[in-house]
Amino acid sequence: MTPAPDLIVKGKASIDGATLFAPLTLTLGAGQWTCLLGGSGVGKTTVLRLIAGLNTGAVFTGEIMASDGQPVTERVAYMAQDDLLLPWATVAQNVSLGARLRGEKPDLARRDRLIERMRLQEHLGKKPSELSGGQRQRVALARTLMEDRPIVLLDEPFSALDARTRADMQDLAAEALQGRTVLLVTHDPGEAARLGQSITVMTQHGLTPCNPPHAPAPRHVDDLETLATQGALLRMLREGAA
Template sequence: MSMAPGITLKGSATIEGRQLFAPLSLTLDAGRWTCLLGGSGVGKTTVLRLLADLPTGAAFDGTIAATDELPVAERIAYMAQSDLLLPWASVEKNITLGARLRGQTGDAARLEHLLDRCGLQDHRHKKPTELSGGQRQRVALARTLMEDKPIILLDEPFSALDAQTRAAMQDLAVELLEGRTVMMVTHDPGEAARLGHAIHVMTATQLQAVTPPQSSVPRAVEALDTLTCQSALLKLLMEQVA
């Protein structure tokens, strides 16, 4: 993996002439987690897809640049809200999907490492229908890491999980994504309070930074600073719909 850069997105977006989000400036610090919250329809996923150079249906007027001035999109791995596993493929074939689509042979040593770290060795030959929700998410995380990219985009990757499994997956993601530049879109204030080195609340008209706790991530769910940050984020989100 090459060194993770910082990234800055500046600009605005419209859909059929209607403003999706006003001019904003969003900076992702190198090797850190940036969490983006906001109500539905304000453009959070559009921001992720712009960073990844994927179709958005929106017209973007602005710039996306990395601190090392190298192209951004080709250094990104994207983990969606749904695990998007191929139902007919085994765990290990799902994890190595990217390499296989490129006509390449996956890194066997890396595959074994990820199977071990994600607790999937005993499930490597199973199909997705034989796995629990948490196991499926671990496969999706392993597939993302198999690409070995320095920039990781996460679109509500743990939202479908129960609270206990979600916390475990958050801990695992922080451990395995160490040193990477991570941006995560989430609707969960508690998740952002646990994981964000930087936290932003997005509306159609502005991007508001919220000071995260000073403790290291992943933060304890029950820690006072985590709960205080979670409460502040929830208040901001509630004000958007008031």
């Protein structure tokens, strides 16, 4: 994997002439987790998809730059809220899907290491319908890591999971994505307080930073500073929606 760069997203976006988000500057620190929160419809996912080079339906005026001056989109791995697993493919086939779609030979040794890292080795030949929700999300995370990209974009990937499985997946992702530049879009103040090394709340009017806890991520859910940050974020979200 090439070194993870800083990223800067600078600009504004509109849909059918109506402002989606006002001019903003979002900086993603190299090798850090940036958590982006905000109400529905403020443009969080649009920012994520702009970085990934995906269609957004919005008109964006601005620029997306990496600190090393190299192109961004080809260095991005994307993990969506839905696991998007192919229902007819096995765990092993889903993890190596990216290489197959590009017509490349998958690195099977790397694939098997990732499957073991995600504690999925006993499910190698299973189809998605035979897996639990948490297992499916671990397959999706393994597939994301299989791309070995320095920039990783996560669009509410754990929101559909129960509380215990969500916490387990947060821990696993934090360990597995060390050293990468990560943008996590989330509605969950608790998730941001646990994982964020930089935390920002987005409204239609701009961005407001929130100081993260001092403890290294992933933080304990009952840590007092983590709980205080969670509360501060909830207040900011409620004020932004008022």
